Amino acid sequence: MEAPAPVTSATSGAAPLIAVDRVTKRYPGVIALNDVSLNILPGELHAICGENGAGKSTLMKILAGVIPDYEGEIRLRGAALRFGDTRAAEAAGVAIIHQELNLVEELSAAANIFLGRELTTAWGLLDERGMNARARELLLSLECDVAPQARAGSLRVGDQQLIEIAKALSFDTDILIMDEPTSALTETEVARLFRVIARLRARGVTILYISHKMDEVFQLADRVTVLRDGKWVSTLERTATNAREITHLMVGREIEATQFTEPRRPGEVVLEVNRLSLAWPGHAKAWRLRDVSFQLRRGEVLGFAGLMGAGRTELLECLFGASQVPPQGRIVLSGHEVNFFQPVEAMKAGVAMVTEDRKRLGLFAQFDVGQNVSICTLDRVASGGMISAAAEERMARASVARLGVKTAGLSAAITSLSGGNQQKTIIARWLLTEPKVLLLDDPTRGIDVGAKAELYRVIDGLCREGLGVIVTSSELPELLTLCDRILVLCEGRLTGEFTRDEATEQKIMEAATQREVGGRKSEVGSGSHSGGN
DSSP, X not given: OOOOOOOOOOOTTSOOSEEEEEEEEEETTEXXXXXXXXXXXTTOEEEEEOOTTSSHHHHHHHHTTSOOOOEEEEEETTEEEOOSSHHHHHHTTEEEEOSSOOOOTTSBHHHHHTTTSOOBOTTXXXXXXXHHHHHHHHHHHTTOOOOTTSBGGXXXXXXXXXXXXXXXXXXXXXXXXXXXXXXXXXXXXXXXHHHHHHHHHHTTOEEEEEOSOHHHHHHHOSXXXXXXXXXXXXXXXXXXXXXXXXXXXXXXXXXXXXXXXXXXXXXXXXXXXXXXXXXXXXXXXOEEEEEEEEEEETTOEEEEEOOTTSSHHHXXXXXXXXXXXXXXXXXXXTTEEEOOSSHHHHHHHTEEEEOSOIIIIIOOTTSBHHHHHHTTOGGGGEETTEEOHHHHHHHHHHHHHHHTOOOSOTTSBGGGSOHHHHHHHHHHHHHTTOOSEEEEESXXXXXXXXXXXXXXXXXXXXXXXXXXXEEEOSOHHHHHHHOSEEEEEETTEEEEEEETTTOOHHHHHHHHTEEEETTEEEEOOGGGOOSOO
16 A cells, blocks of 8 residues: 655754653553653654553543643653643644544534534524534545435444544644554545645644554554553654564563464354345445355354445344344255344344444443443352342453453453453353354454454454354455465455465455446446444
């Protein structure tokens, strides 16, 4: 992917724009940041790297006024400051794009962009026309064709992420913090974001960029700071280091590239899908999915690739009984035709799904780790309408141990776990239902390189135990690592199928940008993939 060349106006001799001096942030029983000091130079793109839990997001939230209570000092343009809230930070020219989306789902895209600072007419009335017009300008600057009036909750994660970016840009900020901004974006959207970043840097905007993706870091950054266990480890010029060194500094050990050289031996067909179609009421395209057919075998990892709007998430939702309208076609599970109208029906039949939006749809934030694991199988530990706390604990503890979840205990808050361990917790929950088919929708989104490798091994192990696994991902290297076969969707239709030996990134992308037209293939324009994931 072509990336903008790093802007070189930021030099080591320039006075710091931001100086972080011995900043420490303590929580009960945890030191999230421990005596961290670093300088941010004007006009640079400064990457902040580290494993989940290293303190990256905590530091960025302090800089953006989300966390006002900390030890140490931060100086902006030489003046000591302490933002009391995000409004104070925004007034000083600092805006943040959070990794976890913070949209009000019932409001429109435009209303979310201007939330708390709505435009008004000369009569003091809400200027919806003006907000829609400005929102459209911002979204078009991101090459995004989402309608400003569209309800945020109706959009896919990728489009919601672009609304967050548009919201940050609307402040006309000169310091922009991006916390994993590409975590929900496909390669097409990432390329689009890189073009936006190039334009911002040409205007002199300083960017703090958190990412687990080393290719992004080394395409974009001027300098790279590594945090580990809440402490500063090193700040290096991009040109003086490499991805292997940064990864080693992040984890304090070498991480071998994940490879599964021992071939899997798939068994009998466990899931068969024939001519599955999903209507799109009221839309010009009429169909989200059209005539999709495939088989999944026990002990096989089947991957689905495709650009934004290809229908990957919609396909999994159909298989799990979670689609907005009932699908058409035939679904056969273990030799029996099934029609799921609710996820609970799919769960009882042996289908489990880990959603792409962990925070909104996967976790029960008010529950602890143990309760998040056991919530779908409480009937196993209940007698006479009463739940046995001891039996529930034994069940949850065994599941946590099986998946290798790193937690202070079953009573720990689920939100205290790293992204990778939260994802393991969700998988542990679904494994307790004893599924025949496990659906994983972009399962490593927002997870660091070490946790990804651990999840890959978990998925491989489950597959070798005989589970049939379907996985979608925005990252082609992930699919190439995990999958025995890869199917490619484009605008709701299957346009490619590759075995593990046949698949390459180029072949998959060629298939992902083709659609069937009158019996022949035609390239799809990059602007036609703004729908679902």
